[in-house]
Amino acid sequence: MPQRDLDRTDRQILAHLQNNARLSNKELAARLGVAPSTALERTRRLEREGVLAGYHAEVDLAARGTPLQALVSVSLRRHQRPLVEAFQAHALALPEVVQVFHTTGQSDFLVHVAVRNPEHLRQLALEAFTDRDEVARIETALLFDHRRAVASGED
Amino acid sequence: MPQRDLDRTDRQILAHLQNNARLSNKELAARLGVAPSTALERTRRLEREGVLAGYHAEVDLAARGTPLQALVSVSLRRHQRPLVEAFQAHALALPEVVQVFHTTGQSDFLVHVAVRNPEHLRQLALEAFTDRDEVARIETALLFDHRRAVASGED
DNA sequence: GATGAAACAATAATAGC
DNA sequence: GCTATTATTGTTTCATC
Numbered sequence: 254m255p256q257r258d259l260d261r262t263d264r265q266i267l268a269h270l271q272n273n274a275r276l277s278n279k280e281l282a283a284r285l286g287v288a289p290s291t292a293l294e295r296t297r298r299l300e301r302e303g304v305l306a307g308y309h310a311e312v313d314l315a316a317r318g319t320p321l322q323a324l325v326s327v328s329l330r331r332h333q334r335p336l337v338e339a340f341q342a343h344a345l346a347l348p349e350v351v352q353v354f355h356t357t358g359q360s361d362f363l364v365h366v367a368v369r370n371p372e373h374l375r376q377l378a379l380e381a382f383t384d385r386d387e388v389a390r391i392e393t394a395l396l397f398d399h400r401r402a403v404a405s406g407e408d
Numbered sequence: 409m410p411q412r413d414l415d416r417t418d419r420q421i422l423a424h425l426q427n428n429a430r431l432s433n434k435e436l437a438a439r440l441g442v443a444p445s446t447a448l449e450r451t452r453r454l455e456r457e458g459v460l461a462g463y464h465a466e467v468d469l470a471a472r473g474t475p476l477q478a479l480v481s482v483s484l485r486r487h488q489r490p491l492v493e494a495f496q497a498h499a500l501a502l503p504e505v506v507q508v509f510h511t512t513g514q515s516d517f518l519v520h521v522a523v524r525n526p527e528h529l530r531q532l533a534l535e536a537f538t539d540r541d542e543v544a545r546i547e548t549a550l551l552f553d554h555r556r557a558v559a560s561g562e563d
Numbered sequence: 564g565a566t567g568a569a570a571c572a573a574t575a576a577t578a579g580c
Numbered sequence: 581g582c583t584a585t586t587a588t589t590g591t592t593t594c595a596t597c
Contacts, residue, residue: 259472267472270465274429279573288582293575304471309464309556310425316459317414317422324511324518345555348563352556354520356479358549363479363518365509394513400500401464401507408503434590443566448592 259304262287266295267305268406274308311401319349319367322396323374326360327382330389337361340387349377360392365399414459417442421450422459423561429463466556474504474522477551478529481515482537485544492516495542504532515547520554 265285282292299305344353344364354363368374382391437447454460499508499519509518523529537546
């Protein structure tokens with residue numbers, strides 16, 4: 254991976270686009286105090302390098318019909334690479350899954366899910382996790398709230 | 409909250425913009441098979457209603473200089489609303505913090521952080537979490553991998 | 564609700580400084 | 581890196597269906 258140090262302008266571009274990915278290049282340039290051609294070239298470079306890895310809309314999960322969120326900790330029975338990879342792919346393909354963390358520690362995965370109601374959660378826990386051969390045990394915690402940090406660009 | 413049922417077109421708009429928030433309206437319309445004016449009106453409506461809650465660039469944390477990620481479980485000493493809210497606000501304001509989950513169960517918060525190296529993690533754990541009065545104990549798990557699910561629009 | 568056309572605005576590529 | 585120019589592409593409005 255080609256690593257280089259990002260300067261202040263780069264970091265500001267990242268921060269602005271983290272907070273609003275639909276900023277126009279013109280507006281972005283104005284906020285940075287640089288010419289639009291400069292902002293565009295910087296942004297394209299960050300995309301090329303993979304530093305800007307994607308742009309995603311944030312959807313209100315409740316409005317979408319899945320108001321109940323949970324974190325499911327999953328411990329696998331054995332640690333063999335095909336099992337670990339298969340589990341992760343399986344989890345990511347479920348429509349209820351929002352994100353998947355592969356962790357060290359007591360459990361192997363932490364799966365963030367959004368469901369319609371408690372019965373949907375129960376069914377998901379049993380069918381998508383407990384029933385799988387590679388899963389030793391799961392532990393489910395409900396989510397009261399989930400917030401992303403706001404980027405400042407001044408670290 | 410004004411709740412209504414989203415139709416297929418709405419759900420497709422959400423899915424497309426979740427996967428690529430910078431899709432032009434023209435391209436979005438072409439993928440849905442509707443006129444650009446239609447796609448625009450639908451998207452604006454979803455924004456007005458809060459279903460589309462924001463647009464965020466995804467930044468490669470390693471490329472940004474913070475290649476080490478962790479999940480910090482935080483248990484608070486007592487559960488009083490001002491304490492809980494103060495802790496959450498504190499966590500969200502830290503530059504190392506990516507996202508914060510407020511959960512039920514053994515711990516109260518799960519904090520996703522990205523740091524430069526193990527020493528930075530140790531320092532963050534001590535100074536930003538352990539040292540705080542309202543914190544009873546923390547447990548830190550390293551992250552091997554973190555993936556967001558891809559939206560399909562066909563649930 | 565959805566449409567197509569027209570007016571307006573932004574982007575991308577290029578050249579010169 | 582900036583400015584300026586230009587061709588291309590995208591956005592937004594609105595009368596109409």
